[in-house]
Amino acid sequence: MSSNIKPVILCGGSGTRLWPLSRESFPKQFVPLIGGQSLLGLTVGRVKKLGFPVCITNEEHRFFVQDLLTSSLNGATDAGANVLLEPAGRNTAAAMASAALMPGIASSDLLLFLPSDHFVPDVDAFISTMQSGVDAARSGYIVTFGVQPTFPSTAYGYIQQGSCIKDLSASPSASAAYAVERFVEKPQLDKAQEMLLSGNYLWNAGIFLCQASTLLDALSKHAPDILQSCQAAMQVAKVDGSFVRPNKEAFLACRSESIDYAVMEYFDKVAVIPFNGAWSDVGSWNAVANLSPADEAGNRINGQGLAVQSTNTYINAPHRPVVALGTSDLVIVDTPDAVLVASADKVEQVKEVVAQLKKDGASQAVMHRRVARPWGWYDSIDMGERFQVKRIAVKPGASLSLQMHHHRAEHWIVVKGTAKVTNGEDVFLLEENQSTYIPIGAKHRLENPGKTDLEMIEVQSGGYLGEDDIVRFEDTYGRS
Incomplete structure (x- = not known):
């Protein structure tokens, strides 16, 4: 079945419910959580049967998403501008509106909006269910997909399923679409038990399928201010390779609202299709367990x-x-x-x-000891008064910025691979077990010219060792 669905993966969220593994700087969708794979990686793998996805994320996480898309899709590079970078989180209504306004998205395109951090093991059942919503979506409905509940959860919202909507499916084998009677917020236990026993409530998985034009029309009727802010932001959006950056000032003027509150509770053509497969939003440590x-x-x-x-x-x-x-x-x-x-x-x-x-100012609330960077990662393995020790890994062909520090000197010792070092006016190679010293104030750069990872130990010493003591002169990744 050719459905021409364009997946749009919502990659926002801080994932603090899975702290300390998930943190603001590296939230749960990027953490290798299941079988060594991240939830975002599993999501990309799940939807790639439908087409190359668009991902919506922020500046801080853009290289995580780009690298994962490249690795998950076997290095495909012909997707064009497919990573939308929000200047700040404004919830799902603004994210979805911006995606529908992206370059290359036609008004008739079918957009499948889905979270990046859900676990759905039966890929074939998932794809089949999504495709069964095509006829309803082409008929002007916003189609949502409800999960058949298996216990009275108080952690999920619910969808009350109404009567079957006739004449929406051209295929006798397609799943039936039902009217949505109402959306229900996360209930108390007694209410959740009551809804489970009634048999006509589904867990709200936050997955939506519709034509771009349908979504924009619904927003114009029920949340025109959100649509206007997103239109203003996207009309002057900047495209940088695979990245699309909405205008910051216009986007920040948008109010924060979920698509459920902004549109779904008011729109008159909302359909729900039940999904009968296994599903988890991996929203707590009990869910992970x-x-x-x-x-x-x-x-x-x-x-x-x-x-x-x-x-x-x-x-x-x-x-x-x-x-x-x-x-x-x-x-x-x-x-x-x-x-x-x-x-x-x-x-x-x-x-x-x-x-x-x-x-309380605890760095562990936001950052991991090991910090991912577009060029690789570093791990702060020890620190004390006037010193810090880091393990640093640089990916093949990658380089750190040309930079200098006002308050610290650095000693570099290569333990694996080959390093190309810029130290002041000198440029030279370091092999395993070789080292160099970077004085305070010296311009320097670390590069990996090899085909395997470069690993090194960095010993910093000085009166101030904060990460903000960096003056960048050149940077491959556009950082200032």
């Missing part, structure tokens, strides 16, 4: 965890041994610089804990 098999005592282990005389305990320990002795109904998540120990019935409050840590 449920993706792992349990032992006979209900314990679920990822990595180097060991549960002794314990029941219903989840341990995520990829870096070192973590032992739970005599525990029950606990979630334990270990990272190099922060540890979460939570009662299983309190994991929904992790977001509040992260807000408190951020208020």
Whole structure:
């Protein structure tokens, strides 16, 4: 079945409910969470049968998305401008409106909007269900897809399914589309149980299929201010290779609103198609735990965890041994610089804990010890008064900016690969076990001319070692 669907993946969100593994600088959609793959990678792999996707993200995460698209789609480079960079988060209504206004999107195009951080193991069932909404979408409906609930969840919104909409499908085998009676916010447990028993409520998965023109018409009727802000921002958007940047001032003037509140509750042509496959929004540590098999005592282990005389305990320990002795109904998540120990019935409050840590100025609320960069990554492995030690990895062919520091000197020791070093007026190569010294104030650059990763140890010394002590003169990635 040729559906001509254009997937649009919404890659925003900070993912703080999965702290400390997911953090603002590296949220859950990018974290290798399932079988060594990220949720965004799995999402791209799932929708690529429909077509090359558009991704909506921000400046900070643009290279994560670009690299993942390239690797997931076997290096395809003919997709044009397919990464929309929002100047700031303005929720799903603005994101979807901006995507519908992107260069290369025609008014008749079918756009499938979906989150980047959901887990759907049955790809064929997912694709088939999405394609079954084509006829309704071409008939002017906004089609949403509801997941058949398997328990009375209080963590999901719900869709009340109405009567079947006749004459929408040209194919007898296509899934039936139903009218949407109403959308229901996350309920209390007794209400969730009542809705589950009624049999006509579905979990709201936040997935929508419609023509670009249908979405824009709906916004013009029910949220004209959002549409006008996005039109102003996209009319003068700048295209830089695969990146599309809306006008910042116009976009920031847009109010923040979800598509549910802005449009879906008011639009008169909303259809829902049930999805019967397995699905998870991976929205809490309990949801992550449920993706792992349990032992006979209900314990679920990822990595180097060991549960002794314990029941219903989840341990995520990829870096070192973590032992739970005599525990029950606990979630334990270990990272190099922060540890979460939570009662299983309190994991929904992790977001509040992260807000408190951020208020207290704890860097672990936002940043990992290991920080991804477009050229590779660095890991701050030790620090003290007037010194810091980092492991640095640079991808083949990549380079750091030509830069200098006012307050620190650096010693570089190559431990793997070959480094091309600019140190003042000198340019030279360093092999494994060789080193160099970068004085305070010297212009310098690190490059990897080889075909394998370059790894090195950097020892910084000086009176101030903050990341903002960088003066950039040239940068491949457009940073200032």
